[in-house]
Amino acid sequence: MDVISTPRSNARKALDQLGRPAERRFGELAFRGLLLFGTIIACLVLGVLLVSVGMDGIPRLNAAFLTEYSSRFADETGIRAQLTGTLSLMVLVALIACPIGVGAAIYLEEFAPRNRFTRLIEVNIANLAGVPSIVYGLLGLAVFVYFLSVGRHLLAGAATLALLVLPVIIVAGREAIKAVPQEIRAGGLALGATRWQVASRQVLPAALPGMLTGTILSLSRAIGETAPLLAVGAAFSIRQNVKPWELFSDFSALPIVIYQYASFPGEDFRVEAASAGIVVLLAVLLLMNSVAIVLRNRYSRRT
Amino acid sequence: MVEKATTETRSRTDVAELGDEEKDLGPKVEVSEPSTPVDEQSHRTVFDVRDVTVRYGSFPAIRDVTMAIREHEITALIGPSGCGKSTYLRCFNRMNDLIPSARVEGTITYHGADLYAKKVDPVEVRRRIGMVFQSPNPFPKSIYENIAFGPKVNNMQVDSMDDLVEQSLRRAALWEEVKDKLGDSAYGLSGGQQQRLCIARAIAVDPDVILMDEPCSSLDPIATGRIEDLMRELTERYTIVIVTHNMQQAARASDRTAFITTEVQNDEGKDRRSGRLIEFDLTETIFQNPSDERTEDYVTGRFG
Numbered sequence: 001m002d003v004i005s006t007p008r009s010n011a012r013k014a015l016d017q018l019g020r021p022a023e024r025r026f027g028e029l030a031f032r033g034l035l036l037f038g039t040i041i042a043c044l045v046l047g048v049l050l051v052s053v054g055m056d057g058i059p060r061l062n063a064a065f066l067t068e069y070s071s072r073f074a075d076e077t078g079i080r081a082q083l084t085g086t087l088s089l090m091v092l093v094a095l096i097a098c099p100i101g102v103g104a105a106i107y108l109e110e111f112a113p114r115n116r117f118t119r120l121i122e123v124n125i126a127n128l129a130g131v132p133s134i135v136y137g138l139l140g141l142a143v144f145v146y147f148l149s150v151g152r153h154l155l156a157g158a159a160t161l162a163l164l165v166l167p168v169i170i171v172a173g174r175e176a177i178k179a180v181p182q183e184i185r186a187g188g189l190a191l192g193a194t195r196w197q198v199a200s201r202q203v204l205p206a207a208l209p210g211m212l213t214g215t216i217l218s219l220s221r222a223i224g225e226t227a228p229l230l231a232v233g234a235a236f237s238i239r240q241n242v243k244p245w246e247l248f249s250d251f252s253a254l255p256i257v258i259y260q261y262a263s264f265p266g267e268d269f270r271v272e273a274a275s276a277g278i279v280v281l282l283a284v285l286l287l288m289n290s291v292a293i294v295l296r297n298r299y300s301r302r303t
Numbered sequence: 304m305v306e307k308a309t310t311e312t313r314s315r316t317d318v319a320e321l322g323d324e325e326k327d328l329g330p331k332v333e334v335s336e337p338s339t340p341v342d343e344q345s346h347r348t349v350f351d352v353r354d355v356t357v358r359y360g361s362f363p364a365i366r367d368v369t370m371a372i373r374e375h376e377i378t379a380l381i382g383p384s385g386c387g388k389s390t391y392l393r394c395f396n397r398m399n400d401l402i403p404s405a406r407v408e409g410t411i412t413y414h415g416a417d418l419y420a421k422k423v424d425p426v427e428v429r430r431r432i433g434m435v436f437q438s439p440n441p442f443p444k445s446i447y448e449n450i451a452f453g454p455k456v457n458n459m460q461v462d463s464m465d466d467l468v469e470q471s472l473r474r475a476a477l478w479e480e481v482k483d484k485l486g487d488s489a490y491g492l493s494g495g496q497q498q499r500l501c502i503a504r505a506i507a508v509d510p511d512v513i514l515m516d517e518p519c520s521s522l523d524p525i526a527t528g529r530i531e532d533l534m535r536e537l538t539e540r541y542t543i544v545i546v547t548h549n550m551q552q553a554a555r556a557s558d559r560t561a562f563i564t565t566e567v568q569n570d571e572g573k574d575r576r577s578g579r580l581i582e583f584d585l586t587e588t589i590f591q592n593p594s595d596e597r598t599e600d601y602v603t604g605r606f607g
Binding site (some may be wrong): 113114181183186187188189190191192193194197201202205206212 | 396398401403426427429430433434436437440441442443444452453456457485501504505507
């Protein structure tokens with residue numbers, strides 16, 4: 001038989017060459033360790049925060065805390081007005097910011113000519129996403145409360161938060177639209193569709209999951225904003241439900257009441273009630289994020 | 304050459320349909336004569352191309368093309384990569400309009416009407432002159448919706464959309480394979496099926512011409528064969544212009560073949576490349592008895 005077998009010494013030599021040199025192995029381990037360290041730090045901080053807030057807040061949390069209005073007495077106080085306020089704000093912000101943001105994103109990606117002017121607009125929008133929220137608050141105070149005479153009412157708060165999230169929605173929307181393959185547009189146009197028909201019937205549906213995710217995540221950023229609401233005159237405590245259709249009513253929101261409780265001297269307010277408020281706020285936030293994930297999965301599965 | 308009365312009538316109605324509402328065309332309409340002698344009276348000229356140059360920026364990607372494309376024929380454009388075949392093909396349905404830096408010079412007439420006249424609406428042009436792309440690009444929707452999109456956006460008066468979808472899929476030889484899953488995503492089809500879906504989609508708007516830009520380049524030989532058979536059947540109703548890298552495909556499937564190649568020109572010390580039409584003739588002649596040496600080198604595989 002003329003089967004050719006490899007001598008053992010050759011095999012050993014080959015194996016030696018295939019092994020990874022020690023210094024490369026060390027480099028990889030060190031780098032991986034560094035990355036792991038970063039991850040642990042981030043998770044640890046979040047974990048400590050959640051545990052500490054939960055330990056202080058959850059025992060205080062009960063049905064009455066959600067259904068009662070604010071009170072002078074720590075064990076009777078509740079966040080009904082602020083919870084309805086936050087929910088009303090979110091509804092209004094979404095109603096104001098979504099059409100404008102999605103419209104701007106479609107225009108910039110699908111229709112705007114590529115020139116210096118549109119590039120300037122793009123850079124500006126990206127920068128606006130990083131402007132401190134108090135600046136938006138003061139802008140809202142000047143424009144909505146005084147100039148447009150909305151007053152210190154729900155509409156002014158919602159409009160200000162809508163301005164705050166608009167750049168984020170536009171940027172996320174543009175990314176989602178950009179991710180739609182160019183071939184889809186060419187295919188639509190080659191069938192004699194107008195640019196608008198292609199944008200509205202092909203590009204937008206394909207970009208929707210990404211847009212929804214970006215929008216809801218930006219709303220969950222807005223939900224925790226305190227400074228702009230204080231600037232446009234959110235009330236600390238009101239004794240009424242805030243309803244999204246009562247645009248010119250006084251309003252309040254969860255971060256406002258948390259901020260207020262945290263400034264009280266008594267531990268029952270400063271620690272317990274404030275923590276309970278934070279737990280509720282976090283719950284609303286997680287709920288919104290999970291809605292974002294569900295929507296995204298649902299729409300992306302359809303394609 | 305004598306202008307034929309029938310051609311003229313036809314051109315005028317076509318211009319009127321292509322443009323906007325305005326019916327009074329006035330004397331401005333240019334009706335041009337076919338550039339090649341009408342040796343076969345049964346085949347009318349669909350596109351008459353004269354001195355067409357396409358530029359991206361300042362330098363031409365392809366220049367000085369003059370040729371005529373006839374009705375109910377398959378015209379193949381062959382040539383090495385980067386010679387401007389696809390760019391040239393995109394002139395016929397004005398897809399080059401979508402590239403801001405692209406400029407088309409010279410004239411292309413469509414049934415005698417200037418395709419680039421001011422009043423011609425590119426959207427209307429693209430409905431009449433359909434296109435199938437290099438890689439299958441179905442919409443991320445159901446098979447049914449892929450077909451129905453074109454008729455819907457064009458406001459076509461359709462008695463039954465279901466019938467139109469079936470008819471289009473049948474003509475694209477895809478019906479039997481998909482009739483039980485019309486509601487499924489088009490992305491679930493194989494590459495060859497997707498490409499036939501794209502052909503069905505193009506047929507559904509009842510075009511006059513179908514442009515194909517290397518439609519089989521991402522398909523296996525079996526799927527390619529099916530699409531070539533399909534093209535032959537489609538010439539009963541449509542005119543087809545196909546760009547292909549596959550010489551056998553051009554030889555097998557086309558009536559006439561244009562050989563385009565890249566020429567190097569010296570432009571202010573820099574060598575710039577642009578495409579030139581070398582030879583355009585019956586496919587048989589191009590492959591068996593080409594008159595230009597470069598064509599012969601290319602079709603026999605000695606070049607590119």
